[in-house]
Amino acid sequence: MSKEPVAVVGIGQTKHVAARRDVSIAGLVREAARRALDDAELDWADVDAVVIGKAPDFFEGVMMPELYLADALGAVGKPMLRVHTAGSVGGSTALVAASLVAARVHGTVLTLAFEKQSESNAMWGLSLPIPFQQPLLAGAGGFFAPHVRAYMRRSGAPDTVGSLVAFKDRRNALKNPYAHLHEHDITLDKVQASPMLWDPIRYSETCPSSDGACAMVLTDRAGAARAPRPPAWMHGGAMRSEPTLFAGKDCVSPRAGKDCAADVYRQAGISDPRREIDAVEMYVPFSWYEPMWLENLGFADEGEGWKLTEAGVTELDGDLPVDMSGGVLSTNPIGASGMIRFAEAALQVRGQAGAHQVDGARRVLGHAYGGGSQFFSMWLVGSEPPG
């Protein structure tokens, strides 16, 4: 049984900021959705179904907000699904929407992910009460810092690598009008002089808390033929999950991430990702995750990822640009962060990424992860339809 090819024909996002006090949650999501529809030159009536995702409902204090958001997203009278797979949710949401098209259940699907983090405090929203979590494990940084330290020990990476990533991503963000952090006076010294939060993670090596939404219009071959701008074509997509904590878990390079990437590469016919993939938009909430994921995703051998970063390979003008948009380090509306990665990959192969466009990007990987490095979702998009 053959699947219908899936094309991205519309992308929209909000200008991500610390607090969007001028709009409601409904206003925020509608802004991104409207921009995606405008990009595709479609209207609400052209959408057959809506798939929406976000991370925990506690971040806004609205239980199952898809019910309240049905009107704002033009979903009344349509099917509406709500996906929640922790930090990977933005990617998973796009994949669920894509499967509706691939299975020929619907022709055109609007997919959207959002977070309005200013409505609450994400740090404490992620700090579970005892006995669910150990004391002093406050926030995501407290959970991930020991894994970063383990990576440094294991790989022998010099402790400067994390700040190089942060310096690069914040500079990339200056080229992206939608990015949250625009630090015009950023220098490597400033990153390295920023306060230590969770050793070895410094303040400037962490992601911000953002309000924002990202939307995409996915469609079938017929829809792509009508699209006013070049579509991005999905060549592969996969999700993988593993348990939170168990004795066999490799927190530095989880097997679920490796398996997920391998599945995507198999679907896309990629045997050498380092050579055959032109750029990667990966989920890097703490700077050290760039070298860690370079290894996990098969772009570098084990223990070698930091060498690519240090050599400038992952710079915007490098041989394998990583996080061209400025990444999660510059913009982090948690529920939307995964979809922004997927959308950036699509923007790149459509040639629509503006000042952060990578010349000749034909195949780009979008990557997201969540939970305790246990949920992974990825897609690989290309400028040409899948063969």
Add this chain to the structure above:
Amino acid sequence: MTREIAVVAFAQTDHRQSMAELSEVEMLMPVLHEVLDRTGLKTADIDFTCSGSSDYLAGRAFSFTLALDGVGAWPPISESHVEMDGAWALYEAWVKLRTGDADTALVYSYGKSTPGPLRDVLTRQLDPYYVAPLWPDSVALAALQAQALIDAGDTDEPALAAVGARSRGADSAGQGDYVVRPLRTGDCPPVGDGAAAVILAAGERARELCERPAWIRGIDHRIEAHALGVRDLTDSPSTRLAAEKAGLFQQPVDTAELHAPFSSQEVVLRKALGLDDSVRVNPSGGALVANPVMAAGLIRVGEAAARIHRGESDRALAHATSGPCLQQNLVAVLEGDAR
């Protein structure tokens, strides 16, 4: 040519008022084991897993992440989660099987309604700016709907009492006092904890795993506007549309499992679905007997399928709902092979 997909196994907890002594994972584990045992499959044999639950019931963010440990997701599995009733997780799994990427799927959902006051908790589903601050609770909203039905001449209190009595297998004298007028205790669902799981399989795989698979002939779901003021509460156009898309009206069904937590909602659904007295409605007792939030919809699909497995039904309808006053509705049409 689209693939044929069937429900091949179903399991659920013995529903109780409270399982305070059990964690969500402990509540779920026996159900997962039972549904796998029914098919002889192991976690590693399942191509895709999808679950439904709500953080708000558990009172903690990312509550579903620990449930995954119960599945035994090692080596890593292809897995997803909807923050919705498990019936929608089943829908996502059905789509996945339709793409051909998977031949089998495990679907589960669970909810512990009892750790917090459920009527208060469910108010957090409402428009957070204009409605939720007033804390209108789920029973009060259902009572508005029930009164609208009575005012429209669609039902009366004795008829509602009869729905409750039939569901519980008791006589309608035991309807109890008013909770919120016109709804009495007998018109309202019990608050309870529970879990359910279903296995789906495509084509020949389904026939290998189940003697009489419950084929999903059609499945669709639709949502309505959120604000009650812009909806006709005596009707359910989203249910009717979903039923039409699922192919319900092409042939009569013999059984209907309706997710109607309130007796009055059965009146609305019967009308929208065009069900007459020839159809056995909620032989399981329905949500008026056991309503574990987030699992009750999946249980309707499972109960309908199980009747087909047992040869007690040939063509059955399963319905699930979400949101205040039947805002969102899913309809599935299940059939057994001709006998």
